[in-house]
Amino acid sequence: MTLAGASTGIALTQELSGLADEALAARCAWLYHVGELSQGEVASKLGVSRTRVNRLLQEARSDGRVSIRIDHDAARLSAVEQAITDSFKLDFCLTTPPIGLDDLDLSDPNQRAVQGRIARRAVGVAAARFFEAKLRHTPSLTVGVAWGRTCMEMAANLAGLRAPEARFVSLMGSFGRHGGASAFEVVQGLSARTGGQGFFLPVPFVADTPSDCRVLMAQSVVQETLGVAREADINIISVGELDEQALIRQLDMISATDLNALLGSGAVADTAGHFFDSDGRLVHDHPLDGRMVALPAAEVGRVPTVLLAAGGEKIAAIRALLLSGLVDAMIIDGDTATVLSASTLPDHTNH
The missing domain is CATH 1.10.10.10 (Winged helix-like DNA-binding domain superfamily/Winged helix DNA-binding domain)
Structure with a gap:
């Protein structure tokens, strides 16, 4: 559902x-x-x-x-943006200029890494400009954020903005085995760039067992932080694909056995500690069920939520999140948007 x-x-x-x-x-x-x-x-x-x-x-x-x-190139992108917006009933879809990344072979790990890095940088820059405008209009925003390299790129590209009344709060456990683009680092980056307040869940992203997860979720500091997350004015999340090259596997946040179990349950996407199948439904009955320390998906969905989507290898994952009802708007690299539009929607570009 x-x-x-x-x-x-x-x-x-x-x-x-x-x-x-x-x-x-x-x-x-x-x-x-x-x-x-x-x-x-x-x-x-x-x-x-x-x-x-x-x-x-x-x-x-x-x-x-x-x-x-x-x-004008921007007009042609507007056609893609509007088609995606209409098809998935979004408030908006904002694309970056395409630069031909769709020609790369994503089955080649090196080419996939190159296109991913460029796409994340493009989306991060666009998201930073969007976010700066939001903060200038409402300097006291409370912002819920997930983890991921695209969210980190957004934080890294914020510039010349002070918003000491802003609050940034993680939607999920903030630590993994190897750091990486954890929710803690995203919150820390945003608060450092803006002078705002940072709130993070000082617990692992994945608990060892469901009972451990319940103990962690019951801690007062976790409940206090989740209380801030429930007060968010806007959420900014990214999307993860599920394969051996995905960041969640590269950082060993989940095991190969966990990944295979998720795939066997039909999962194709993850965001903010939740897994979705190709129809946008939450996936349960897998080894990670009950072990993810995160704000429930239904509570994330009560807040206007912007998805940052970067990389052609994430097409299936992006489509799943757009179908989930969790996402209200999307910022996406132009190459991926063009492929998503062509593979999902009627041709709206020949106007």
Whole structure:
């Protein structure tokens, strides 16, 4: 059964007010002329004023970008974004410019590592700009965060922003055997970059047994931190695929036996301590069931949640999370978005 999704009624916007006028005008033109949104709806979706939308549309018509077709790479990406948004009922999908990573052979570990690194950096930069705009608008945000390299890239690319009233809280246990991009490191990076407060669960990501997990979850410091997580205004999560090259295996957070059991149960994706099958359903009845120290998925889904998705090897995992009802918006690299759109949706790009 899919999750309910956010119940707060808050619509997430792309916050693109800092985008160059040329690219922003192309997005405005596509949404207005092709997507058939009103100027007010375009302004709301992109996070800019209606006056600016009106000016950009006039400029796009006067300089010839809008005629029978809209000629700009950003407009073509807008078609992919809108198709994904509509298909999965998101508040928005924001893509980075594609750079041809879809030509790489993802069965080759070296090529997979290269495309993953580039895709994560691109999404991290875009997510940082989105997040900076959110914090400037609401400096006292409480933000729930998961672990992962893409979330770390977002934290690393925050710049020139002070938000001492902001709170950053991990949605899951903060420690693994080998560190890596743990929830602790993500929270620490965000709080250090902004001067905000950091709250993390000072316990392992995976408990040894379900009974150990219950003991850890009952600790007062864990309950206090989970209480902060339940007060989040927005969650930012990433997605993990499930194979031997996945970070969760590379850092030995789960064993090969655990991985095979998850795959045997139909799991294709993980996020914030939860596993999902290809239809977006939570997967139970596996050796890790009851051992993940994390905020329950249903509680994560009550808060507007942005998915950071990077890398073509994660197509199946991304689709699963989009079907789960857990995600309200997505920031994704352009190459992966193009493949996701082509493999999942009708062709919306030939406008």
